[in-house]
Amino acid sequence: xESVIRIDEVVExxxxxxxxxxxxxxxxxxxxxxxxxxxxxxxxxxxxxxFRAERNSEVMExxxxxx
Numbered sequence: 001x002e003s004v005i006r007i008d009e010v011v012e013x014x015x016x017x018x019x020x021x022x023x024x025x026x027x028x029x030x031x032x033x034x035x036x037x038x039x040x041x042x043x044x045x046x047x048x049x050x051f052r053a054e055r056n057s058e059v060m061e062x063x064x065x066x067x
Contacts, residue, residue, distance in 0.1 A: 005041060 005027045013022055024040035031037055053060050 005046065007046070011040075 005025055009026060010023050011026055013020060013024060016022060021042040024042060025046060027039050028036045029039045
């Protein structure tokens with residue numbers, strides 16, 4: 001696996017509307033056509049994804065960060 005979201009790369013939502021996150025964590029996603037597209041995640045979305053990976057550890061066993 002090559003995917004990384006760096007928590008130290010945070011951007012401020014300067015045109016923030018009520019109820020929106022003050023900060024986002026940017027990353028690039030390679031879509032099904034092989035194109036790079038930008039994505040923004042909130043801290044809550046990252047926390048949810050970490051919890052999901054912990055809860056589904058059998059899925060993560062097949063993935064190696066050292067390949």
